[in-house]
Amino acid sequence: MPYDMMLTCEKRTLYKIGGAYEKRWKEVSVADAVGTATGDLRCVHCGGEVRLHHRKVTTTTGPQDHAEHRRRQDSEGCKAGHYFQGEHRRSATPIE
Numbered sequence: 701m702p703y704d705m706m707l708t709c710e711k712r713t714l715y716k717i718g719g720a721y722e723k724r725w726k727e728v729s730v731a732d733a734v735g736t737a738t739g740d741l742r743c744v745h746c747g748g749e750v751r752l753h754h755r756k757v758t759t760t761t762g763p764q765d766h767a768e769h770r771r772r773q774d775s776e777g778c779k780a781g782h783y784f785q786g787e788h789r790r791s792a793t794p795i796e
């Protein structure tokens with residue numbers, strides 16, 4: 701089955717700025733996003749929700765670690781999506 705093959709995603713990250721904590725988006729590799737709650741991850745390009753896929757340590761075949769759009773609709777409208785239809789747009793349901 702075909703799939704999106706994004707090697708990075710954005711992770712909501714807590715920063716301390718001027719004594720106050722603030723959450724901002726940071727681009728990280730999929731390996732660095734391991735363990736992050738679903739609602740704190742999004743596509744770098746369209747802001748849509750993504751799902752992470754990890755290659756099992758015991759296998760050397762199969763796809764490497766990557767992120768996929770959770771919604772087919774996002775994949776169709778995102779330049780990083782496997783189903784991209786040619787016109788990039790922001791996700792209809794972005795995570796902000």
Ligand SMILES: [Zn+2]
Binds near residue numbers: 746769780781
């Ligand atoms: Zn996207």
